[in-house]
Amino acid sequence: MKNKLHIVVGIVALMAAQFVSAQEKDLRKVVFTGAARGLYYGDKMGQEVEDSITIPRMNSGHTLVDLGMNIRPNKNTEIQGMVRVRNDYGGFWGSGVSFDIRQLYIKGVAGGVVRYQLGDINYKLSPYTLSNTQQEIITQGPVVFQQQTRLMNYDNFYAADSSWRQQGAAAEFGLQFSKFVKELQFHTVATRVRTTDFGSINDRLFAGYNVNLVQSNFLEIGMNHVTLFDIEGTSRNLSTFHNPVTTGTLLLKKDFSNWKMKVNVEAGTSKTYYEKFEGSPETNGKIFDAKWMGANNSKGLSVEAGWKYVSSDFRSPGAQTKRVNYNYQPSSFGRITNDQVVRNLTAFDLMRESNAYNRQLSSNLMLIQPKYDNITPYGTATPNRQGVTVNARYISPKQLFEVSATQLMLQETRGEGTLIPRKFMRSEVKAVAHLSKRFGSKDKLFDVSVRFRNDNTSREPEGQVPAVDLSTQILSVGMEYEFWDNWDLMLGIQQIQFKGFDQTSIRDNFSEIYNFKEYQTDGKEFMQAAGVRYRFSDKSSLSVNLSNFKNTDAFDATQNYSVRQFMLLYQMNF
């Protein structure tokens, strides 16, 4: 038996090796890290309707320093603490100044085997169990706009890897084998999502694990399990919420001549229920997602095609929670016109208002904005979707330009209010040209980007039920040009145009549809900006931007306005 199997040859901490090696490179025990920023906005509003009440000019901004201390008391332990000192413009002598703990964690390797982290952790699992889907519209715009979007993401701990910032504990370790199986990896996480009020609200935790078996370079099999649940006894409320999600994953990899092929499959179930809550529903959902990917690096070509099914009852808070809170009311020019009506949240606000964003997992499906995204509002795990997705990407020789195209052809798995399902079609093309490789000096920056997306939602009419036909077009063009050493000129335009009709669902506290609301829209959001940036180094820069935002709404004249913005931004990471 011993000779036949002879399995375990060693236990290693998967990430520990990296961690330790990094420490070996930098033997300093205390390292200061952080970032600093000075941001100033000068805004001027112009309206088409008469308004003698709203103050048309508004100045705002802040300076802040994130000061972090990274302490390594020994080679296996790292402690990170970071405070944020922020002073809003106009605040002096303590007024408008805030001090916050921005980050606090301890991580290390226990016994040279288990890598752990306590405190603030960034964590992600699969797209259907724990994944922080990017916000709509603004994440892939021109750089002149993304300067501000990146600040939002930084302030809200939205990382590029789609992880969620949570407070809790995580541990990881792995086993390596000599025969049959290469490696077995274990990941586990537990975080607190909500704290009790000792009255009617229970403590709510999110916990999960991932086991991944790497059989060979050809085959990987995994299992993910996460659950969001209330802890009974932490308040006087006896009813508790539970939402476990379990998925299995399969990854096949094979090379055929110059093509690297991959097949990636994820399938699983979810269950949502309450204990000791009379009359509460129990829902069971399921998903199946299969993708084939092929990449030919020598030709710079990669293609991905997949089919997915996400049932209407599939609920996975870790994967479906939205970044944007559409109940948020803009703080800048929050009320306009002589009637002081609420100004609707726009892409312009999403670009610069940190407080419009959500940092915590939500047990319910959050509010969506159909004009921005009616197809994948909850990301990959958007419930009630099935169909085909296709992606293709081409990088030219010498990387002069990159082109990518995406096509989504989806429909509902279950009709809403009718047996006829909505159909969703998305076509998107993105292109970036690195013109410095062709024109001018190769070490200078000269990029031009273009992006176009067309979304359409449709449903056939039935009797007196009108047809659904809602479309959105997004066009953005941007340029970055280094006209002098480290001096960049940035230009960008972005237009979002939407028109059509849909019946949006109104959901109860259990996320079940109990009514519909007619949604009619016809409008346009247009942004244009020009800016100059000086890069002191890779980690610090100073930018001056001038931009103009124009909002048009055919159904609501109060929402027809423009905002001219002057922005001064200094940022530094250290």
Added chain:
Amino acid sequence: MKKSIYFLLFASLLYTSCKVDDEFEGPSLVEIYGDFNVVNGLDITNRNVNFSTGESTTFTAAFSKSVDWEIEVKGLQSGAIKRFEGFSNEIDVTNATWNGTTTDLPMFRAEDCAVQLSIIGVADTLRDTLTVVGSKVYEGFVAADFENGWNSGWNTYVQSGANMSFAVQTNNNAAQGGRYYEMAGAVSWDWLIGLVNMPGSAYGSTYYPLTSNPSNLYFNTMLYKPAGIDNGLVLFQIKEDDNEDGMYSAGSEDMYSIQVSLTATGWAKISQRYDNIPTLVNGAASGPIGNGLHEPNKIIEVSVLFLANPTSGYSKTWLDYMIFTEGSALEP
């Protein structure tokens, strides 16, 4: 090229072969967008309902589509109102069964009632009538409903101010039944206008006949604020005989108080769980006077004080249906 065509064909095949559930989510859009008409008109299952024996009655109707509807039952003698609201295409036992409770006080009594069903967006109103043969009877210890007049075991102190009236009134204005207690007058030198003491002896024993569990007991009563009278304060003092010597010793035994200042004209229900009733000193929450335990089985007396700022002039209120209930607050 050939491969691309095959791929697109395969993708299209997958897209068109997607299976859709044979049931839909949410209410039917066909119903919502359809023409409205009344399939079954308003009907009442029991037109002579006796709530005092535990009977109930159900209103029924059916429509061609889901609508926002409201049923209002109005007591033709008391003026009491009971409302049912919903969004559905059917009104039935699940959403419109009446057991004699009230939405807007006063409480229903034995009387004829008018019933009307209105639907938002529809001009016509469906009407009917029913008769309440006996009003709902509530479980609990009734300390005062004034239906039998003045309890000889109670005693009062009334200041010698102007237009003083501390008396049981008999007319159609009562919150429950046909009688209530009026407290009114103007006293220019003192906050106190008058008070009523209701000792346990008035009910045949030293203590109120109540449970010892304060978290399962509720104090309930009804007060009326006349239109234009905004200065009245009603203070309920509940005195416990902590040492069980048969008398209340002020300053050394617990007295829990509820102070009420009504803001809306008309009858209002006051309910509070017994263990949440605080100790008040000059209207402000304070530490306990006695052992600090809420012991309803040791209540020896309840006093009702009617107060007003002496500079504010005449004030008036009505009191009715003081009842201790177990398990839940009174749902009139």
